[in-house]
Amino acid sequence: MSVHSTGGAQRAWPPTTSAGGLLFVSGQLALDDDGNLVGPGQWDVQARQCLRRIERELAAEGSSMGDVVRLNCFLVDAAGYAAYAQARLDLYPSLHAAGTSVVVAGLLVEGALLEVEATAMRPGSEPVSVGRPPGEVS
Numbered sequence: 001m002s003v004h005s006t007g008g009a010q011r012a013w014p015p016t017t018s019a020g021g022l023l024f025v026s027g028q029l030a031l032d033d034d035g036n037l038v039g040p041g042q043w044d045v046q047a048r049q050c051l052r053r054i055e056r057e058l059a060a061e062g063s064s065m066g067d068v069v070r071l072n073c074f075l076v077d078a079a080g081y082a083a084y085a086q087a088r089l090d091l092y093p094s095l096h097a098a099g100t101s102v103v104v105a106g107l108l109v110e111g112a113l114l115e116v117e118a119t120a121m122r123p124g125s126e127p128v129s130v131g132r133p134p135g136e137v138s
Contacts, residue, residue: 016057021125027074027115028079029107033113040111043083050116051091058120065092073101074115084114114124 017023025029030038030046031053041046050073055065073084081101089094099116 014084016061018061018089018122021070022071023058023063023067023118023119023120023122023136024059025057025120027072027117028057029109029112029115031109037109037111041113043080044079044087045085045114046113048091048098048101050114051087052084054118058118062123063120065095065120067123068092068097069121070075070119071097071099072117073099074107075101076106076113078103078130084116 007134014020014026016023016079018024030049032038037046038049044064051065054071055072058067071088073081075081075084083102088099107113
């Protein structure tokens with residue numbers, strides 16, 4: 001189920017690993033099941049594909065997006081952040097995970113606009129605390 005394309009190089013780590021009560025999903029690019037880039041030049045299409053790939057990796061571990069506690073996004077241009085944020089809100093409106101977005105010089109697959117990685121609680125693990133909804137001030 002997992003696509004391991006890294007621009008032709010052999011991948012040196014698993015797509016998902018765990019430690020303690022956490023699952024770590026390696027960065028996911030907007031690739032289809034054959035390793036082809038989905039949505040060249042389309043921020044929204046690539047953002048949705050990255051998030052769906054994370055969802056699939058989590059499902060393979062018996063987890064779901066509801067278990068995600070952190071999403072990190074690496075973008076080749078800050079202009080794409082709005083499309084990523086909107087895709088995240090559209091696909092997972094109740095997701096209250098922490099997140100970081102960073103602009104990078106490039107990604108391993110030519111034409112990839114963003115890469116997203118996730119940290120999730122393992123099924124059955126209890127979170128230490130639950131985050132506030134976006135926009136809520138403490």
